[in-house]
Amino acid sequence: MSELVYKTIGVVHSPFKEPKNVPIQATVSKGIVGTIEIYPQYIEGLKDLEGFSNIFLLYHFHLTTGCYLMVKPFLDDKLHGVFATRSPARPNKIGLSLVHLLRIENNILHVEDIDILEGTPLIDIKPYVPKFDDRKNAKIGWFEGKLDKLNETKDDGRFCKPAKS
Amino acid sequence: MSELVYKTIGVVHSPFKEPKNVPIQATVSKGIVGTIEIYPQYIEGLKDLEGFSNIFLLYHFHLTTGCYLMVKPFLDDKLHGVFATRSPARPNKIGLSLVHLLRIENNILHVEDIDILEGTPLIDIKPYVPKFDDRKNAKIGWFEGKLDKLNETKDDGRFCKPAKS
Numbered sequence: 001m002s003e004l005v006y007k008t009i010g011v012v013h014s015p016f017k018e019p020k021n022v023p024i025q026a027t028v029s030k031g032i033v034g035t036i037e038i039y040p041q042y043i044e045g046l047k048d049l050e051g052f053s054n055i056f057l058l059y060h061f062h063l064t065t066g067c068y069l070m071v072k073p074f075l076d077d078k079l080h081g082v083f084a085t086r087s088p089a090r091p092n093k094i095g096l097s098l099v100h101l102l103r104i105e106n107n108i109l110h111v112e113d114i115d116i117l118e119g120t121p122l123i124d125i126k127p128y129v130p131k132f133d134d135r136k137n138a139k140i141g142w143f144e145g146k147l148d149k150l151n152e153t154k155d156d157g158r159f160c161k162p163a164k165s
Numbered sequence: 166m167s168e169l170v171y172k173t174i175g176v177v178h179s180p181f182k183e184p185k186n187v188p189i190q191a192t193v194s195k196g197i198v199g200t201i202e203i204y205p206q207y208i209e210g211l212k213d214l215e216g217f218s219n220i221f222l223l224y225h226f227h228l229t230t231g232c233y234l235m236v237k238p239f240l241d242d243k244l245h246g247v248f249a250t251r252s253p254a255r256p257n258k259i260g261l262s263l264v265h266l267l268r269i270e271n272n273i274l275h276v277e278d279i280d281i282l283e284g285t286p287l288i289d290i291k292p293y294v295p296k297f298d299d300r301k302n303a304k305i306g307w308f309e310g311k312l313d314k315l316n317e318t319k320d321d322g323r324f325c326k327p328a329k330s
Contacts, residue, residue: 051306141216
């Protein structure tokens with residue numbers, strides 16, 4: 001099982017039309033609204049999702065080019081192992097964002113705090129449950145002392161192809 | 166981009182040799198120790214990961230059979246849309262666990278609180294950062310009132326092939 005094949009279950013619509021200037025985490029995209037379009041054949045799987053205020057989106061960094069084992073992440077000027085970062089230029093280009101679910105209309109999820117590029121293929125949705133997913137005293141390695149730069153740090157396109165002009 | 170192909174970057178070793186009786190979340194696997202073997206070509210990507218106490222593992226539910234849009238999860242006797250559950254029988258069989266990282270020796274991650282089956286193919290590792298990943302007041306939909314059953318609820322093998330005898 002060296003190769004795994006997954007299907008796109010939907011697509012992300014957001015105000016971010018190119019990698020440059022996308023907020024680097026959902027926590028700094030406060031109030032930025034987007035929609036997640038789920039393909040019709042998966043609608044049934046959305047039942048009861050509306051009871052959750054926060055959901056994980058798993059998606060494919062479709063514009064990211066290359067794969068680096070050492071990367072210089074947006075929040076630091078030093079190289080770190082890619083698995084110690086949330087960089088998109090990973091061996092498997094899977095992104096994980098925790099967004100705020102506003103409401104669901106048929107196959108459209110209205111979400112807030114989105115940090116995902118327009119047109120991004122969606123792979124999975126999982127409900128967020130603090131009892132499973134909260135570790136408030138976690139040690140945060142090289143991020144320590146860097147998070148005060150979070151608000152002013154944006155994607156600069158370093159991991160992606162240039163946007164078409 | 167309807168199909169996405171990913172590579173296995175390593176394999177999970179755990180005391181759980183068959184789906185039956187695997188704890189259903191990492192938070193109820195307290196103290197259960199396992200190892201994550203990263204394939205040698207990805208070792209460089211682990212640099213600085215040891216500074217983090219908690220890491221997300223993304224992996225493939227390799228023994229799960231079938232895909233259901235409505236599932237009866239372990240914690241309830243009612244059907245819910247699969248995207249409102251953490252069930253393994255999803256359109257894309259990707260699992261997400263938040264484990265405690267004890268230490269790293271070369272290509273071996275020693276972890277605690279593991280809720281993953283022996284032999285599970287690993288897809289990605291991401292550092293856990295409370296500022297990005299904590300939403301302690303999140304609304305938890307149908308899980309409300311069910312979490313007191315978490316400790317005594319184990320995988321009963323319902324989503325998997327029978328273990329080989």
